[in-house]
Amino acid sequence: MSIYSNAKISVRQFAILIMIGTVGDSILIMPTITAASSKQDAWLSMLLAFFAGILTGGIFAAIANRLQRVSLYEAIRQRLGLWFGGFFFLLFIFSSFMCILTLLSEMSQFMTTQLMPETPVNAIILFFGAVIIIAYRYGIEAYARMGEILFPVMMGLFVLLVVLLMPQIKWPNMLPIMARGFLPIINGALPAYCTGFVEMAVLLMLVPYVEGNGKLTKHILKGFIVGGIILFLIVLISVLVLGPALMETKYYPTFVLAQKIMIGHFLERIEAVMAFLWVITVFYKTLIHFFTLTTGLAQVFRLKESKMLTIPLGMILLVCTVVGTPNITTYNQILIDYYPWFDLTFFLVLPLIMLFLIIAVKQKPPKVQGQQPQGQQPQGQQQPQQPQKN
Amino acid sequence: MLYKFAISMLCLLMLTGCWSRRELNELLIVLGVGVDWEDGHYLVSFQVVNPSEISNQQKRGDRPPSTLFQGRGKTLFEAARAVTAEAPRKVYAGHLQIYVIGEEAARRGINEIIDNVARDNEARMDFNIIVAKGTKAENVLKLYTPVEKLPSYSMQQSLQTSEKNWAPTIAVTLDEAINKLSSQGSEIALTGIRVIGSPAIGETKQNVEKFLPPSRFRYSGIAAFKEDRLIGWLNEKESRGYTDITNNLDSTSIAVPCGEQRYLGVEVTSSDSKIKTKVVNGNPEVEVSIRTEGNIVERTCTDVDLSDPATIKKLEGQTKQAILGNVEAAVQRAKELKSDIFGFGTQLEKEHPAYWNQVKDQWREEYFPQLKVTYKIKMFIRDTGTIENSTIR
Amino acid sequence: MTSVLAVLALAAGAFWLEAPGLIRRQQFRELSAFLVLLLIGTVLYSLLMLQLSLPNPFMLVKWMFRWMGTAKSF
Numbered sequence: 001m002s003i004y005s006n007a008k009i010s011v012r013q014f015a016i017l018i019m020i021g022t023v024g025d026s027i028l029i030m031p032t033i034t035a036a037s038s039k040q041d042a043w044l045s046m047l048l049a050f051f052a053g054i055l056t057g058g059i060f061a062a063i064a065n066r067l068q069r070v071s072l073y074e075a076i077r078q079r080l081g082l083w084f085g086g087f088f089f090l091l092f093i094f095s096s097f098m099c100i101l102t103l104l105s106e107m108s109q110f111m112t113t114q115l116m117p118e119t120p121v122n123a124i125i126l127f128f129g130a131v132i133i134i135a136y137r138y139g140i141e142a143y144a145r146m147g148e149i150l151f152p153v154m155m156g157l158f159v160l161l162v163v164l165l166m167p168q169i170k171w172p173n174m175l176p177i178m179a180r181g182f183l184p185i186i187n188g189a190l191p192a193y194c195t196g197f198v199e200m201a202v203l204l205m206l207v208p209y210v211e212g213n214g215k216l217t218k219h220i221l222k223g224f225i226v227g228g229i230i231l232f233l234i235v236l237i238s239v240l241v242l243g244p245a246l247m248e249t250k251y252y253p254t255f256v257l258a259q260k261i262m263i264g265h266f267l268e269r270i271e272a273v274m275a276f277l278w279v280i281t282v283f284y285k286t287l288i289h290f291f292t293l294t295t296g297l298a299q300v301f302r303l304k305e306s307k308m309l310t311i312p313l314g315m316i317l318l319v320c321t322v323v324g325t326p327n328i329t330t331y332n333q334i335l336i337d338y339y340p341w342f343d344l345t346f347f348l349v350l351p352l353i354m355l356f357l358i359i360a361v362k363q364k365p366p367k368v369q370g371q372q373p374q375g376q377q378p379q380g381q382q383q384p385q386q387p388q389k390n
Numbered sequence: 391m392l393y394k395f396a397i398s399m400l401c402l403l404m405l406t407g408c409w410s411r412r413e414l415n416e417l418l419i420v421l422g423v424g425v426d427w428e429d430g431h432y433l434v435s436f437q438v439v440n441p442s443e444i445s446n447q448q449k450r451g452d453r454p455p456s457t458l459f460q461g462r463g464k465t466l467f468e469a470a471r472a473v474t475a476e477a478p479r480k481v482y483a484g485h486l487q488i489y490v491i492g493e494e495a496a497r498r499g500i501n502e503i504i505d506n507v508a509r510d511n512e513a514r515m516d517f518n519i520i521v522a523k524g525t526k527a528e529n530v531l532k533l534y535t536p537v538e539k540l541p542s543y544s545m546q547q548s549l550q551t552s553e554k555n556w557a558p559t560i561a562v563t564l565d566e567a568i569n570k571l572s573s574q575g576s577e578i579a580l581t582g583i584r585v586i587g588s589p590a591i592g593e594t595k596q597n598v599e600k601f602l603p604p605s606r607f608r609y610s611g612i613a614a615f616k617e618d619r620l621i622g623w624l625n626e627k628e629s630r631g632y633t634d635i636t637n638n639l640d641s642t643s644i645a646v647p648c649g650e651q652r653y654l655g656v657e658v659t660s661s662d663s664k665i666k667t668k669v670v671n672g673n674p675e676v677e678v679s680i681r682t683e684g685n686i687v688e689r690t691c692t693d694v695d696l697s698d699p700a701t702i703k704k705l706e707g708q709t710k711q712a713i714l715g716n717v718e719a720a721v722q723r724a725k726e727l728k729s730d731i732f733g734f735g736t737q738l739e740k741e742h743p744a745y746w747n748q749v750k751d752q753w754r755e756e757y758f759p760q761l762k763v764t765y766k767i768k769m770f771i772r773d774t775g776t777i778e779n780s781t782i783r
Numbered sequence: 784m785t786s787v788l789a790v791l792a793l794a795a796g797a798f799w800l801e802a803p804g805l806i807r808r809q810q811f812r813e814l815s816a817f818l819v820l821l822l823i824g825t826v827l828y829s830l831l832m833l834q835l836s837l838p839n840p841f842m843l844v845k846w847m848f849r850w851m852g853t854a855k856s857f
Contacts, residue, residue, distance in 0.1 A: 175740035179747075243565075245573065260565075303812060308801040312797065312825075315790075315821075316820070331841070334845055338844050338851060
């Protein structure tokens, strides 16, 4: 547990963190990936992923509500015992580790492809990692507040992007609708669903820090819905303005979208400003996953602090990212073909097992009496409330 | 205290500049690129800005406002890097305005050229692509142009202005080119540029020292491609028909004959066209509907009475014939070349996707040349300028 | 060689930053976890700087789901 275990973030900050995390790196790469399968129906893929994501949000909300502000690790350990619970939780953390690798890869590849081609990847990841570590060490309250401040900036930039591109929309780009059947749409929806919505299973780690004791369903769904709408609009605008051919060709269609903004020959070339938008979203998603990794590791090994683990973990993450992305082609193949299944297994099946455990299995009493901090006390009293339907 | 001091000292390390920085005076700003195919390798010409010559503060010398650097190579990238053997800086393609492809290179295929430009992370999508007609691309970029100091800028502005006002030209940007090249149902068409007069004089400052520059550029004709190879040119009449059908025509001038070598001038002020496809008995049919509005700007025949509505109706009919002539000529020429530059195939794909799936492989060779095209043209003359019938006898 | 020294400097910096506080608060369990991770991180990073080829973690993902093939099958 971090020494800030009594840190509290408001429900609004929680919803904002989820929203920014959902947008994450999907805003950069999803237009290409969905268009690769479904061409001009990419927006339908995204819509499908959106609805599936809302359902998944419901599952996460069910878990979050039943946790009653107890940390996820404690809830698992009390039902599965020390060793099984620890192993189960370690799987969860492991997938968070892999997710950070993908996020850091995306960020560094974007920087080296579009903005700073001669910069070595090491340097970019080093600086990005350093900011993540510093943000984590300041505690969840600090970066949740920062998220609240950056939220209007992000929304403002996004609205600007959409509105300034409206004059360049060509509606025929959307036709013919569903000409190639339903299967390509599902193929395109799978990576979008996994990267955008399933990977946000780590919001369960944030639950113990949310103030109050109320249900979190509304806020989780709010975050998912707003994030999903942003992603859907981005894919829709990409199809309408760029057309399916260009969407599929270019690696980062949102960057091309920002390049295309041209109002009256004076408001142009603002893509570097737009880049701010996705730097924010990728940063927050990486931060939430890093939080999961570090705090989770501290909890599994029953450490009292997690701050000191940040720098070594940062080093390991950097090395694994650089090693994991020898070139963009290898990375893309793994991301599109294999990674969605990995996400589904670890971030969907595992939470479903957790939900089953939390509903069905009675808590075992804690093994050693004095070791738990005060926050665990309400557990015994809530046992009679277990059979309540959510 | 020491901690804060240490942190601020470390922050100073960040102020030394970033890795990929390029100062403004390290940039070789390229405005125009020309690609030629010569003896088995690419000859790439870069028209770069000479900043001291176009600045308002520095004293103007007698250097040209732009310089041409050329590089040779087996790939376009090699040629671009080979330029540094002659040029003092590395090219910066962020301000590219015009991209000229030599006719021979275009006949060989423009796929590699477009692929290279699309992959580049510095080049944006807003420059125009043109084909050099009957000359090499480097000759197009070596011209002194009057009025505008930077020839590439002059050419780009001329292309965009003539697309809006004169019609037989289209300003194709890179994203449009990629979209057309990627689709099976339409072929790309690029405007052609010619150099009138001798390039030898055009290279020298004498060109702009005369009243009428002996060597100028002129956009003439649209090049039709098949897949990615240039296969033929459309003349002015056919080019106007092409822009009309593809809804690129904003304004142009139509001359209506009204007597012996006398023509009435009609200015088209707006023109919208829609393409609708039908499948009749398993055969595709296309209906082109054009709605045009215009003004009368020149009345040379004194027997035409502009105060009579019947005359206006008659003139509308005659203008309609002229437009129809343009459009039919364009379709005829495209059918001859077997190149669907209008995008009829793409429209068919959007409206009848199942049928398109069956015919798409034979569209180019079989279905398009026999396509039945019908026209529905509506022409409205709204104004006659500021006078009705002039009182000049 | 210099890059490896830089890595070691980074590890020393991390140690200097964290260890005194942990020792002072007598959190030896935390200290050992920190040292283990720091050792792993330093070793890996030094190997990277020496440009030795390290195993790709994504290959683990690929091996786990190797039966998916091209995954276009649904």
